[in-house]
Structure formats: C-alpha cells, structure tokens
Amino acid sequence: MLRLPAVVVNFKLYRQASGKNAVELAKKIDYVAKETGASVAIAVNPLDFHFVKDSVEIPVYLQHVDAVDFGARTGRINVEIAKEHGVDGILVNHSERRLKIADIEYLVSRARKVGVDTMVCTNNPSVSAAVAALGPDYIAMEPPELIGGDISVSKARPEAITETINAVKSIKEIPVLVGAGVKNGEDVRRAVELGAKGVLVASGITKARDPKAALMDLISGLM
C-alpha cells in the first residue's frame, strides 16, 4: 500500500518516459523520493516494467492490465502474471484506457486476491461513487478535458474534488487522489487542502525540462 499523501507519476507512452528513458526518469524520481522522504510511485508500460523495477525502490505500477483469466488470449496480460513479475499496483480504467464496470470489478477483486494494489481512475463524482462500491485501494479522479493541459484540476475544478471526496465517503472510506493538469506545488497543495490524498500526474514530470526539479516542486505541496 502507498503511504499517503502520495504523488503517482504515470509515464504513459511519452517518448521521454519510455524504453531507456523510462529507466533514466524512474531513477531521477527514485532519487527525489529518497532525498525528500516523500511517497512517490510510478506507472510504466509492461515492456519497461522489469528494467525500471530493477533500478528503483519506489513502488512500480502498470498502467493497465487486462480483465482476463489465463488461456487463449493473444496479446493480453492479467493480474496474476503481473503479481508473479513483482508489480506493486495497477492503474485501472484510465481515461485513455476506459473499461466496462464489470471489467473494473473483475480487476479489483482479482488484484485484491493476489495482493496487487488498484488505483481506479474516474472522471467525475458520480462515477467515483460507483467505483467506490467496488472497493479499490485508491480512486484517482481526473476530469478528462484537463488531462495534458496547463490548468490543474485543483484550479479549474476544485468543486469536483470536494464532491468526489464526499461522494466516495458516502459509499466507502477509500482514499481519493486527483489528477489532470497538475504542474506545480501549488496545484498539489490546493488538492491536499481540499482533502485529496495525493495526485496522479504525467506531463508535468514526463515533459519537464528538469524532472527532478519539477518533482521537488510538486512534493513541496504535499507537506
């Protein structure tokens, strides 16, 4: 389980965060996490997983796992094989990889059984409440229209953060992280002040000229 509040960096398929670059970026993030004592995790693609996992001590998630059992499934991976490979957690239902609710439920329950954390992404308060009923370890609410942009969810949609936290709480006590457009410590601070247990961030780190400095800045908002 992640120590909260946390910063979770999704590497997506950014060139700056894939292949050899994934390892380099992961090492920088690991260094900053150690220096600051902050709780930071990363989410990488399955091809990069082992190279990254072997180079860092921070938790390493996968960005997606298929909701399937073993068998005749070409080009798929499942939670069980992720566990066998040492995956710490999985992002589920990311805005760029949406799933049916039945698949989300399948992944959450399988992951719980084998001991892999689940961070289920949602787009608004009501979907977050629906997902809370499935009992994931974390919910990460990201308004899709703000993803990859320069205005953060905490500045543009603070009410969505508080509404999500309240909606989730009314169903189950599940930590809510938020993301989309998060770029600096001030964005993180606002999110945490509103009750978020951390942030899910991508371009603010992966595309930063100096990822270490960008992460330091984000972490300053956790304190």
Ligand code: G3P
């Ligand atoms: O998974 C995090 C993500 O969707 C947010 O992306 O680039 O807005 O930080 P970004």
